Amino acid sequence: xxxxxxxxxxLSIQEGxxxxxxxxxxxxxSSLQWYRQEPGEGPVLLVTVVTGGEVKKLKRLTFQxxxxxxxSSLHITAAQPGDTGLYLCxxxxxxxxxxxxxxxxxxxxxx
Amino acid sequence: DTGVSQDPRHxxxxxxxxxxxxxxxxxxxxxxxxxxxxxxxxxEFLTYxxxxxxxxxxxxxxxxxxxxxxxxxxxxxxxQRTEQGDSAMYLCASSLGQGDDYTFGSxxxxxVV
Numbered sequence: 224x225x226x227x228x229x230x231x232x233x234l235s236i237q238e239g240x241x242x243x244x245x246x247x248x249x250x251x252x253s254s255l256q257w258y259r260q261e262p263g264e265g266p267v268l269l270v271t272v273v274t275g276g277e278v279k280k281l282k283r284l285t286f287q288x289x290x291x292x293x294x295s296s297l298h299i300t301a302a303q304p305g306d307t308g309l310y311l312c313x314x315x316x317x318x319x320x321x322x323x324x325x326x327x328x329x330x331x332x333x334x
Numbered sequence: 335d336t337g338v339s340q341d342p343r344h345x346x347x348x349x350x351x352x353x354x355x356x357x358x359x360x361x362x363x364x365x366x367x368x369x370x371x372x373x374x375x376x377x378e379f380l381t382y383x384x385x386x387x388x389x390x391x392x393x394x395x396x397x398x399x400x401x402x403x404x405x406x407x408x409x410x411x412x413x414q415r416t417e418q419g420d421s422a423m424y425l426c427a428s429s430l431g432q433g434d435d436y437t438f439g440s441x442x443x444x445x446v447v
Binding site for chain 2: 313
């Protein structure tokens with residue numbers, strides 16, 4: 224049983240469109256992270272959110288941590304082909320140190 | 335420091351053979367983690383070291399798997415008597431301390447034929 228459920232599993236959009244990826248859990252996390260992973264490479268950290276209700280922006284990417292610290296979303300505005308990749312959410316439970324990952328969302332942005 | 339290094343990047347082995355992977359973390363990071371990732375899934379935790387001490391092992395880590403981190407620097411992950419189900423990407427990550435961000439290596443892709 225996975226602690227973090229990501230949806231959708233796959234997403235294919237046209238360049239210039241917007242997209243949102245969701246990460247949900249029944250557990251409360253002390254922090255949550257979003258990673259992007261390209262084929263044959265390790266995950267690369269995009270952002271860490273720690274406060275319930277927190278919103279962070281990274282250029283065209285907006286990350287939100289739910290008020291109850293159980294869910295998060297990643298929104299990409301005006302997607303570009305370079306945004307193509309596997310997006311993973313990962314969280315740390317209170318009093319724990321290891322990351323638990325969701326299964327990921329594969330995003331394909333068509334030129 | 336160029337980040338977390340893993341070697342080899344790819345390994346193809348015959349079923350029943352032993353394999354060993356190496357991970358060199360960022361030098362000042364005292365925490366080191368091994369994860370396994372299969373196709374279509376997120377990484378799954380295998381084991382964790384704080385300096386040279388192995389503090390936790392997942393139930394995923396069967397008796398055929400062993401990990402070491404001598405002197406608290408690099409780490410090795412050995413799989414004995416490999417099985418086809420061991421085929422996966424093995425990822426290493428390091429962090430400075432609890433709550434600090436992880437840095438992942440590029441992984442070792444294992445294929446057991």
